[in-house]
Amino acid sequence: MFDNFSSFKVLVDGVVYSTVEHAYQASKFLQSAPEIAKEIMDSFSAHEAQKIGYANKDKQRKDWDDVKLVVMEKLLRCKLEQNPYVKKKLLLTGDLTICEDSPKDSFWGIGPNRNGRNELGKLWMKLRDELKNNK
Numbered sequence: 001m002f003d004n005f006s007s008f009k010v011l012v013d014g015v016v017y018s019t020v021e022h023a024y025q026a027s028k029f030l031q032s033a034p035e036i037a038k039e040i041m042d043s044f045s046a047h048e049a050q051k052i053g054y055a056n057k058d059k060q061r062k063d064w065d066d067v068k069l070v071v072m073e074k075l076l077r078c079k080l081e082q083n084p085y086v087k088k089k090l091l092l093t094g095d096l097t098i099c100e101d102s103p104k105d106s107f108w109g110i111g112p113n114r115n116g117r118n119e120l121g122k123l124w125m126k127l128r129d130e131l132k133n134n135k
Contacts (some may be wrong), residue, residue: 001086002098002124005046008086009079020075021046025053027071028060072108073123080127090128098124 001008005022017023022040024120026049036056043049053060061067080087098121102109106116 001083001090001129002120004120008079010075010082012075012078015041016094017041019046019049020079022049023075023078024072026047027075028053028064029056029122032061033059036088069119071108072120073126076127087131091131092125093128097121098128 005019005025007019009117010020010023010024015023015068017026022043026037033056033071036052036059036073037134040049040052043052048094080090099118100109100120102116103112105111106113108118108120110118110121
């Protein structure tokens with residue numbers, strides 16, 4: 001349920017996305033290439049949304065690397081607030097370390113050598129800490 005490809009719809013800025021991955025990939029193009037954002041929104045799967053995003057990297061917003069963490073945090077907050085099951089499961093992780101076990105991604109995940117930045121896991125743990133502190 002913490003994976004961006006998991007089947008939890010999210011409503012973001014008035015648009016319903018099939019997955020967080022759809023919303024994340026579309027966010028790259030909402031300003032710079034809205035036709036690509038629409039193609040991503042309408043794509044059949046999270047994998048297809050990702051492929052469209054990667055294929056059009058040259059058309060994504062120029063400041064993407066500067067804003068992608070903020071965008072992802074917003075999307076994860078939407079997923080958490082709109083899906084009580086995800087919230088429940090996140091709280092059940094207690095104080096465990098959450099890792100994005102991606103052998104290909106050293107930014108969002110732990111990468112091939114298991115020493116990646118794990119930014120997705122860090123965001124989930126940040127949100128979990130906020131939930132625990134608000135109780």
